[in-house]
Amino acid sequence: MFENSDGNQVLRKPLKLTVGPNMSKGSSPPNTESNGHPERTLPSIRTANNSGKEVAMSPSPMADDSGSLNDDLVSVYSSANRTEKFLFSSGRLSVDSASVRRSFDSSSVWGKQGRLYAPGSEIHSGSMEFSPLGNNSIYELVMNTRRKNWLRHPTTDEIPPVVLSKVHIPESWRESTSVYVDEIKPSYETFERTNNLETIKGFGRLQLDEIGRDGELSNGQNEPENGQFVRQGNKGALDTVPQFYFDENFKLDDSHTFREIIDDIDLQLDHLYSESSTDRESFYQEIEERLSSYLDCIETLLVTEISRSSNSFFFALEDVEKIESKAASAVEKLSKLSQKLKEADSEQVQSRISILKKMIRRKNVEKLEQGLLQAKLILQLVENCKNLYNKRKFEDCLDMIGHVNNMLKGDDDNDPYVQDLTRKWPYKLSDLDSAAAFASTKEYLANALIEIGGSYSIDLSDVLLNDIRSTYNPANEIQGMGLKDTSSSFSKKDTEKDTTLAQTIKPLITNLIRCEELASSFELYSERFIAELKGIIKEFLPKSQESDGSAADRSTDSKAPGSGSKLSRLLRDMTPSEFQQMVITIFAREVQAFWRLSRHQKILLDVGLGAITTKQGSGDSALSNAVQLDINPAFHEGIRTVQLRMGKIIAVRRDLSCKLRYDHFLELCGICFWFDRECETITGEFLTKYLRDVMTMQIKNYIASLNSKNLQTIRHGIDEEKWTPFIVDSDVQRDVNDIVACGHMSPSKWLSFMDLSIKPPEEAEPESSSGTSKGHKKSVVVNDKTFVASNALLTTIGMLKGVLVLAVNLPTQFLSITEKMCYDLIMYFNGRAMASVCGPDGTPSTKNGKNLSILGESLDCLAEFAVIVQSIYQRLGSGSKDFEPLSPSAYSKLLQTFQTSSDKLYQAHAPPPPV
Numbered sequence: 001m002f003e004n005s006d007g008n009q010v011l012r013k014p015l016k017l018t019v020g021p022n023m024s025k026g027s028s029p030p031n032t033e034s035n036g037h038p039e040r041t042l043p044s045i046r047t048a049n050n051s052g053k054e055v056a057m058s059p060s061p062m063a064d065d066s067g068s069l070n071d072d073l074v075s076v077y078s079s080a081n082r083t084e085k086f087l088f089s090s091g092r093l094s095v096d097s098a099s100v101r102r103s104f105d106s107s108s109v110w111g112k113q114g115r116l117y118a119p120g121s122e123i124h125s126g127s128m129e130f131s132p133l134g135n136n137s138i139y140e141l142v143m144n145t146r147r148k149n150w151l152r153h154p155t156t157d158e159i160p161p162v163v164l165s166k167v168h169i170p171e172s173w174r175e176s177t178s179v180y181v182d183e184i185k186p187s188y189e190t191f192e193r194t195n196n197l198e199t200i201k202g203f204g205r206l207q208l209d210e211i212g213r214d215g216e217l218s219n220g221q222n223e224p225e226n227g228q229f230v231r232q233g234n235k236g237a238l239d240t241v242p243q244f245y246f247d248e249n250f251k252l253d254d255s256h257t258f259r260e261i262i263d264d265i266d267l268q269l270d271h272l273y274s275e276s277s278t279d280r281e282s283f284y285q286e287i288e289e290r291l292s293s294y295l296d297c298i299e300t301l302l303v304t305e306i307s308r309s310s311n312s313f314f315f316a317l318e319d320v321e322k323i324e325s326k327a328a329s330a331v332e333k334l335s336k337l338s339q340k341l342k343e344a345d346s347e348q349v350q351s352r353i354s355i356l357k358k359m360i361r362r363k364n365v366e367k368l369e370q371g372l373l374q375a376k377l378i379l380q381l382v383e384n385c386k387n388l389y390n391k392r393k394f395e396d397c398l399d400m401i402g403h404v405n406n407m408l409k410g411d412d413d414n415d416p417y418v419q420d421l422t423r424k425w426p427y428k429l430s431d432l433d434s435a436a437a438f439a440s441t442k443e444y445l446a447n448a449l450i451e452i453g454g455s456y457s458i459d460l461s462d463v464l465l466n467d468i469r470s471t472y473n474p475a476n477e478i479q480g481m482g483l484k485d486t487s488s489s490f491s492k493k494d495t496e497k498d499t500t501l502a503q504t505i506k507p508l509i510t511n512l513i514r515c516e517e518l519a520s521s522f523e524l525y526s527e528r529f530i531a532e533l534k535g536i537i538k539e540f541l542p543k544s545q546e547s548d549g550s551a552a553d554r555s556t557d558s559k560a561p562g563s564g565s566k567l568s569r570l571l572r573d574m575t576p577s578e579f580q581q582m583v584i585t586i587f588a589r590e591v592q593a594f595w596r597l598s599r600h601q602k603i604l605l606d607v608g609l610g611a612i613t614t615k616q617g618s619g620d621s622a623l624s625n626a627v628q629l630d631i632n633p634a635f636h637e638g639i640r641t642v643q644l645r646m647g648k649i650i651a652v653r654r655d656l657s658c659k660l661r662y663d664h665f666l667e668l669c670g671i672c673f674w675f676d677r678e679c680e681t682i683t684g685e686f687l688t689k690y691l692r693d694v695m696t697m698q699i700k701n702y703i704a705s706l707n708s709k710n711l712q713t714i715r716h717g718i719d720e721e722k723w724t725p726f727i728v729d730s731d732v733q734r735d736v737n738d739i740v741a742c743g744h745m746s747p748s749k750w751l752s753f754m755d756l757s758i759k760p761p762e763e764a765e766p767e768s769s770s771g772t773s774k775g776h777k778k779s780v781v782v783n784d785k786t787f788v789a790s791n792a793l794l795t796t797i798g799m800l801k802g803v804l805v806l807a808v809n810l811p812t813q814f815l816s817i818t819e820k821m822c823y824d825l826i827m828y829f830n831g832r833a834m835a836s837v838c839g840p841d842g843t844p845s846t847k848n849g850k851n852l853s854i855l856g857e858s859l860d861c862l863a864e865f866a867v868i869v870q871s872i873y874q875r876l877g878s879g880s881k882d883f884e885p886l887s888p889s890a891y892s893k894l895l896q897t898f899q900t901s902s903d904k905l906y907q908a909h910a911p912p913p914p915v
Helices: 061-065 071-075 084-089 138-143 173-194 197-215 223-239 255-261 274-309 311-390 394-409 416-421 436-469 475-481 492-515 518-540 549-557 566-573 576-616 620-628 632-652 662-683 690-720 730-741 748-754 791-809 812-837 852-878 888-908
Strands: 009-018 039-048 054-057 779-782 785-788
Touching: 223 274, 311 394, 311 436, 394 416, 394 436, 394 492, 436 492, 436 518, 436 576, 492 518, 492 576, 518 576, 518 620, 518 632, 566 632, 576 632, 576 662, 632 662, 632 690, 662 690, 662 748, 662 791, 690 791, 690 812, 730 779, 730 791, 730 852, 748 791, 779 791, 779 852, 785 852, 791 812, 791 852, 812 852, 812 888, 852 888
Parallel strands: none
Antiparallel strands: 009 039, 039 054, 779 785
C-alpha cells in the first residue's frame, strides 16, 4: 500500500476474474460455479475514497475484449457524474493491475504525439514535465521523476511479479461449442438470407410497390412528393443516430468517442462485487440494443436508397435469367448445326476429297514416270560425254556436260538443247541433283571437267612458254650485240605480238572458266615458267663429256666453292673468258624471259578478267578471282631463284676471279650489276640482295688480292731493276695522259669497261722488262715535265692506272680502299727503291752499277703522280656523300718522304764540276 499525491491510500489485493467462452446476445457471463471453466487470477485494485471507504474495482468486459483501449480507463468510468478529481486522484489502477504489461508500454494508448490523453479532454491535465500520463500518475511514482534524490526504483520485493494461472481446456469443449453453434445458427441463416442481392432486389421492389400504391407512382404524377416523403422518413430515422458516428475520424479507441457512446449509461465500473454483475449485464444489453437500432436505421436507409437509385442494376439482374435461357437455346441450335455439318461433310466433302486425292496420286504417278524418263535421258547424255571425251572433242564434251548438269538440276530455262529434248513433257523437270543414284554420275562429270581443264592448262602453258622461247636470241647473236637495257627495246613489234598472243589464249581461258580450272591453270603455268628459268641456267652450265643431262641437273644444287661436286669442278676448270661468256649468255636469256613474263602477267590478267566478267558479270566473285589470276608472286619467286643460283655459281670461282686483270674483272662486275639492275627495272621492286652481296664480297676479295699482288710485283721489279733508261711505248704515254686527265674528268675509255652495250676492246698485257718495245723514247711526260723512265716506274704506272680504273667504275663505297691502295703503292715504291741502293749506314751508293740518277727521276715522277692521285680522289669525293678522301697532311707527309729521298740521292751522287 502506498499513498498518492492527495494523501489517499491505495491497496493492492488479488481479484478473481472469470474468463469463459464468447457470450452471445442476452447471455450472462458464466462463473466458475456454473460452467466449471477454470478461473484466471488477476490483481484487483482497492481504493479509498474521500470518505475513507474502500471501493473494489474490476476490469470491464469491453476493456478486456479490446486490446487497443487504455488500461487506465477501467479506473475512471465509475459513473457519468463522477468528478474529474476523483477520476484522476483515486480512480487509477496500479502498475501491476489488469495486465502484466506496464501501462506506459502499450502502443495503443498513445496519441499521435506518443502521449496518453486523460478521459474527457484532448490533453492531459497538469504538468507534462514529470509524466506523460499527468500529475500523480503511476508512471511518475514508479519512475520517480519528481524526487529522484530520495526514492529509488522499486524492487521485486516491493512489487512482486504476478503469476497467472494456466488455462485448462476442459474435455467438454466440443459439446459446449456445438451448443453455441446451435444457438447462433438461426441468426446466421437470417443473415445469409438477408445479405443477398436477390433478396434486397425483392425487398426494394416491395418498397417501390408500396410507395407506388400509396403515392400513385405508376403514372409518375406524385413522384416528387412521394420521393420527398421517403427521404424525409429516412431522414427522421437517421436523426436518431448521434452525429459523431458519421465523423470520418470516428475511432472507438479514442477516449472522448468512447465516453460519448456510454455517456448516459452507468456501467458501475466502480462496483466490482459479484452482486452487481446483474445490473451491469442489463446495461450491456441496453447498449447493444441501442447500437442495433442504429444499425437497423442505417440498413433501412441503404436498402431504400439502393432500391430507389439503382433500378437499372436490379433490372439487369432479372435479364440474366433471360440471357441464360437464350444462351442455352443457342447452344442447342449450334449442336444441331454441327450435326448437319457432319452429315454434309460425310456425304459431299469427303467424296470430293477422295476424288482430289486420286487426281493428285495420278499426277504424282505421271511425274514419277517423267522423272524416270529424265533419269534415262541423263544416262544417255553421260554416254555421249564419254564418247566425245575419248575422241578428245573437249569443247563438245563441255557442252554436253553442261546439258547433263542442267538435266540433273531440272533447270532448262537457258538451255535450248534440253528444251528441245523435253518439249513434249507435261511437267517441269525434277531436281535430281541430290539423288543418291546419280552420285557416281556426278563424280564422273567432275573428274571429266578436271581432266579437260588439265588438258587446256597444259595447252595454255605450252603457248605461253613457246612465246617466251621465241624471244631468245641465239648465242652468237648475243656475243655480237653485247648487252643493253631491255626497257628501251620495247617496240611496236612487241605490241603486235601481245595482241596476237591474247587472241590465241582467249579461247583456252574461256574453256578453262567453263571447267572451273582457270586458277589452277595459272598455278601450273607459274610452276612451269619457274622451271623454264631454272632450265636456262642448266642449259649453259658446263657439262662433262660422259655426263648426261640428268646428272648436270642434279649438280646445280652445289652451294659453296670447293664442295667437291662435279659442277664445282667443271666451273673452276673453265677459262675466265668461257666463264664470263656463260654468265653473259645466261643473264641475257633470263632478262629476255623476265621481260616477256612481265608482258604475260598483264595479258593473262586482262584476258582472264574479261572472260570472267562476260560469263559472271562484274561482281564480288570477279574481284576475288583477280587475285588468283595474278602471276606476279610466282614471277618474283622465279627472279629470286635465278639470282640465288647465279650468286652461288659466281661464288664458286671467287678465288679464281681474284686473279683476273682489272678490265676482265670489271666486265664480270658489269654483267652482274646489269642483271641486278634489269631485274629491279622489270619488277619495280628490290627482291633480294643476295647477288649484290656476293659481288660486294667478290670486289673486296679482289681488291685485297690485287693490293698484295701489286706490292709483290713492285718488290720483285725493284730487286731486279738496274736503274737504266727504258723505252716508253706510246700506249704507256697514253695511259699517263689518261691519269693526268682523270684529275678533271674520268676518261671515256676507262668507263667503257662497265658499258655492256658494246663489246670493249681487249686490253694488252703490260710488257715486261725482257719484252721487245715498239717505242723509241726513253722518257715519260707528266704535266709538261719529262722524266727518264725505268722498267719499275712503268710497271708502277700501269698498276696505278688499274687501281684508278677500278675506283672510277666500282661503287663509291670502295673509293676509300682504292685511295689507300694508291697511297700505299707510291709509298712502298719509295721505301723499297731507297732500300735497294742504300748501304748498312743508310747512305745511297752506286755499287752493282745502279744509276742513282735514273732512280731519282723515277721518284720525282711518282711524286708528281701522288699529287695527281690526290686531285683525282678529291674530285670523286666531292660528288659522293659516303666517301671522304685522305687529309692533305697525309699527302704532304708522302711528298716530304719523296723530297727526303731525292735529297739523299743528290748528296750521294753530286754532278761533276764544270770544265
